[in-house]
Amino acid sequence: MAKLNCVTVLAPAKLNLALDVVGLLPNGYHNLDMTMQAITLYERVVLRRSQNLSLTLPGSPVAANDSNTAIKAALAFFHYTGLLAGVEITIYKNVPVRAGMAGGSADAAGVLVGLNVLYGAKLSMSELCALGAKIGADVPFALMGGTCRVQGVGDFLKALPPVPECWFTVVMPDYGVSTPEAFAAYDKVGSSVHPDCGAQEAAVRAGDLDAVCAAAGNALEECSGAKDTAAIKALLKEHGAVTALMTGSGAAVFGVFRDEASAHTAAQAARKRWKQVYLAQPDRGGARVIR
Secondary structure, eight states: OOSSSSEEEEEEEEEEEEEEEEEOOOOOOOEEEEEEEEEEEEEEEEEEESSEEEEEEETTTTTTTTTTHHHHHHHHHHHHHHHEEEEEEEEESSSOSSSOHHHHHHHHHHHHHHHHHHTOOOOHHHHHHHEEEEEEEHHHHHHSSSSEEETTTTTTTEEEOOOSSOOOOOOOOOOOOOHHHHHHHHHOOOSSSOHHHHHHHHHHHOOOOOHHHHHHHTTTGGSOOOOTTTHHHHHHTTTSSEEEEOOOOOSOOOEEEHHHHHHHHHHHHHHTTTTTEEEEOOOOOOOOOOO
């Protein structure tokens, strides 16, 4: 079999159908309970064999330096496998930055999956997830994708059946939110919102979209500092969203819709006030090589 010189990976963004902060772990990190959903909005990661390690992000303001998750993923992969090689990474970013949609984690997952195929390393999913967890809390989910109950700091994942068929309209305001700042604010003021992730898991297993939405919520929403959240939620609900909530630590907010038509109508209305609006559906997979 001829060796590959280039692979292209699609790595989906994620939404939090629920996010609860259930306490602090001994290491000082927050103990979370979440339902995560991969969606059909993708980072496109292109990897070419090279003797050197380089990263290009065409049209993106994100820094292409050693602190980038994609570089960290490549270094982790080569260190773990012992391969004396490099890679030329090009990432076409479609996921908004500082949105709570794990675009950076998707990039890292895309690099790990792509390098595994490009160099024929045959690492298992559990090995990739162990590498990913050292890069960022959301990287294991970005590798797994689909619908998952996620606990701890993102390191305990339980795959769930696919969420009932639905559409998402995602609205990103013209500013982002710092995750550490959101958690620091939570530590000061707490939250009146604590979603029942167990009830949501049961609803997913039962294929009951109404119950999935009834159990939705985000404990970081009140303290994220994202000033547009309430207005975006109201607009989405006015246009038929079964529920609407912030994802992750913000600043993106999404509505869950039963059909494409109502999701599209809501997106059109949202675009009159906010420039970054996305339509998506649930994705049943994670980062994967497409060619």
